Amino acid sequence: IASHAGRLTPDESRAASRIAVDAATRPGTAPARGGQNTKKDARKDTGSGERNAAGGSGAEPLDTRRPPRAKSASSAPDGRAEVQLYDYASDTLITRLVDLRAGTVLDSARQRGVQPPPTxxxxxxxxxxxxxxxxxxxxxxxxxxxxxxxxxxxxxxxxxxxxxxxxxxxxxxxxxxxxxxxxxxxxxxxxxxxxxxxxxxxxxxxxxxxxxxxxxxxx
CATH class of the missing domain: 3.10.450 (Nuclear Transport Factor 2; Chain: A,)
Known part of the structure; x- marks a missing residue:
């Protein structure tokens, strides 16, 4: 996986989505946090039972992007990606920060009542x-x-x-x-x-x- 500060490549986007979706089947997923003006799930974001639009296992990927970086951040290559998914089992929008190199989820947040454009x-x-x-x-x-x-x-x-x-x-x-x-x-x-x-x-x-x-x- 290439690491840089520009846009995600198609391969990186696919890898990020796969890591974020597969988090539902792996232990140790980052705990959920609540965003501003959103309803927060109190339990840990284990991803258990997530479903996509077709009813299959795993949340529906909506968008992948390079996370914003502070101006004071290091200029070192960034191997992270931010993935938005929709879990049809709980009707929640999930945002997961993933480490492309390690293949792990670093952070995860859920929001209710937020509806991005459909894919x-x-x-x-x-x-x-x-x-x-x-x-x-x-x-x-x-x-x-x-x-x-x-x-x-x-x-x-x-x-x-x-x-x-x-x-x-x-x-x-x-x-x-x-x-x-x-x-x-x-x-x-x-x-x-x-x-x-x-x-x-x-x-x-x-x-x-x-x-x-x-x-x-x-x-």
């Missing part, structure tokens, strides 16, 4: 939830088929962007109760485009990735 992997998982919905799935498939003449069988056939959704945005509109836990839960809205074609209108659909269901609201 492509999460957006694709959201499409799977929509396609599995008996009310919404047929419409998305029909829109795709009418423009391409082909069947929509996988989210990878679509160009996707997503944004986090908070229940407060739906206050006073039809369907608000269905998305009232968004913010506590990880919820997203999607922007869906057919490659080389038009957009599929998903503007009123909110996907709750934590509860794995989709709702239509009157925004």
């Amino acid at each position: 492509l992997a999460e957006a694709r998982e959201a499409v799977k939830i929509v396609l599995a919905d008996r009310r919404l799935g047929p419409g998305m498939r029909d829109s795709y088929a009418s423009q391409t003449g082909k069947r929509l069988t996988s989210p990878s056939q679509l160009l996707l962007q997503g944004m986090s959704f908070l229940g407060s945005r739906a206050k006073g509109v039809d369907g608000a109760r269905q998305v009232s836990r968004c913010g506590e839960h990880r919820c997203v809205q999607l922007f869906v485009r057919i490659p080389g074609g038009k957009w599929i209108d998903t503007s009123r659909i909110v996907i709750d990735l934590s509860a794995r269901h989709a709702a239509v609201i009157g925004l």
Whole structure:
């Protein structure tokens, strides 16, 4: 692993994510600490039972970056990385500081109610939830088929962007109760485009990735 003060390389990002996710299965993980204006877990951050967006073992990686350094810090190469993950088992955002050279977690903090933008992997998982919905799935498939003449069988056939959704945005509109836990839960809205074609209108659909269901609201 190369050590420097610039951006993480793709290899470093992958290694950092692997170390942070694997911390759930290793003893001795750094104890959790609480961030400002967040709810802190009192127990040690053992990572036990963490789950990703698909329900698999290990928290969902969201972002990796080089941690900020104080101006007075040594100019020596920095072998650390900061990894953000989302644990769907506890609906918490995890930030883990990892040592790339030692392959260990140096520090870990959990926050509730903090929802960064979704990753492509999460957006694709959201499409799977929509396609599995008996009310919404047929419409998305029909829109795709009418423009391409082909069947929509996988989210990878679509160009996707997503944004986090908070229940407060739906206050006073039809369907608000269905998305009232968004913010506590990880919820997203999607922007869906057919490659080389038009957009599929998903503007009123909110996907709750934590509860794995989709709702239509009157925004």
